[in-house]
Amino acid sequence: MEYRQLGNSGLKVPALSLGAGTFGGQGPLFGAWGDTDAQQARRLLDIALDAGITMFDSADVYSDGASEEVLGEAVKGRRDQVLLSTKAGLPMGEGPHEAGTSRARLIKVVDDALRRLGTDYLDLFQLHAYDASTPVEEVLATLDQLVRAGKIRYTGVSNFSGWQVMKSLATAEKYGYPRYAAHQVYYSLVGRDYEGELMPLGLDQGVGAIVWSPLGWGRLTGKIRRGTPPPAQSRLHGSAIFGPPVPDELLYRVVDALDEVAEETGRTVPQVALNWLLQRPTVSSVIIGARNEEQLRQNIGALGWTLTPEQIATLDVASAKDAAYPYFAYQRQQGFVRLNPSPVPLTSPLV
Template identity: 75%
Template sequence: MEYRQLGASGLKVPALSFGAGTFGGRGPLFGAWGDTDVAGARRLIDICLEAGVNMFDTADVYSGGASEEVLGEAVKGRRDKLILSTKTGLPTGEGPFDAGTSRSRLITATDAALKRLGTDYIDLLQLHAFDAHTPVEEVLATLDTLVQAGKVRYVGVSNFSGWQIMKSLGVADRHGLPRYVANQAYYSLIGRDYEWELMPLGFDQGVGAVVWSPLGWGRLTGKVRRGQPLPDVSRLHETAEFGPPVDDELLFRVIDALDGIAEETGKTIPQIAINWLLRRPTVSSVIIGARNEEQLRQNLGAVGWSLTPEQVAKLDAASATTAAYPYWPYRRQAGFARLNPPAV
């Protein structure tokens, strides 16, 4: 397994990390993702550690906290061998203190996550969404308190816009508070919006991408085909409304390109899609998920080999879309590109 620096931090993370969203299986959304119990989680974690995947990501909203509980129980006795990453900030209830990243909520939510995970520290705590009701200064000062207390070691964000990250980094630099070193972001061959603003920001500011849903919410498994119904077993049946929107023509154009490369390489469509991501600038780690051992072993096959430049170019062309303003001039007009060379 290849290990990379997480942004500009000193923390080394594996190129592939494991997402525990399939652990627990509570509720309509996460129940559709998977219902792995403690025994099943131990087996998947064994396989991950054998392959060098030592970073495990979860969140307090996954199955109402059950994901953290299952993960914590499954890593007992080997906590020092792995990196635990979790997220907080999204609503976990209907009460006024059940959402956001105020000082009170962050401290309470972190203590609750520590208890569920059965540990006394979190390696990487990420804010699951921007809280417009809480001053950035309050958020960062609270994170500093948690770091100083030894409860959290590194901090990051997830689903933030570029200006929200940049404002936070400016406040952190001005007041000597912890900088975000990770941005857990959606990025895939059928969802390249990350490249428009977040990738240049990460490149410039030393914020590493921890990629979620690298297979486009299950669309790049090889089971979704032009003119064919969805497979019987697919999260798209029940959860498509929660996932990123994808134009059908873009999807099938990318699938056609992946099919051709699969024939050339003997690799599967998911392996190729993940391998493409691993070569992108600012990507520190790609989160893979699995309901079972077979899926996990297939996804682990995304490392240890490389696409050729010609194959990368083919995937780039098939997945290209027109960026939103003001980003498209920098891609299409020579004068803009001369002033602002891309990070890629």
């Protein structure tokens, strides 16, 4: 296993992490992902740890806390071998105090996560979404308090825009609060919007990317091709509305390129898609998910080898699409390109 620095922090994380979204699956969204119980989760952790995967990611909103509970059961007796990462901030109910990242709520959700996970500290705690109703100073001061109390070791965010991350980092710098080390982001061969603003920001500010849904919400499993409906167990059935949209033609073009590279390398389509991500700037860890042991072992096979520059270029071209304003200027206009060189190769147009 390759271990990477998480942004500019002192924390080293494995290149692949295991997501616990399938653990304790309940409801229309997470029930479609999987319903792994504690015994099954412990077996998955056995396999992951044998491969050097030491970081496990969850969130309070995953099956209304059941994911954290199952993960906590699975790590019993080996807490010192693992990094526990979780998230909070999204609504957990309809009440006025059941959403957001106010001081009162942050203190409560961290204590709730510690209880469910059966631990007294979180290696990484991330805000699951930006809360426009709470001052950034209040959020960061509370996180600083939780870090000083020993309940959190590193902080991060998820699904923030560029200005939201930058405002937070500037405020942390001003008051001496802990800076966010991680940004958990959606990034895949069928969703490269991360490259437009958030990747350059991560490079400039030392924020490491932890990638969620690296297979494009189940689209890059190798089972979806032109004229072929998603398999019966695909998360695209029923829960597709929760995931990022992908134009059909883009998907088929990317899958065609993945098939080509998979044949050249003797690897599977998901392994090629994951390996491509592992070569991208700022990526500290890619979160893989698995309903069963076979899927986990397949995903682990993305490690230990590297795509050639030619194969990366094939995937870059197939997955490229025009960026939104103002980033298309940085792709297409020589003056802008000269002043703002792309953090990814020129064969790889931004989003």
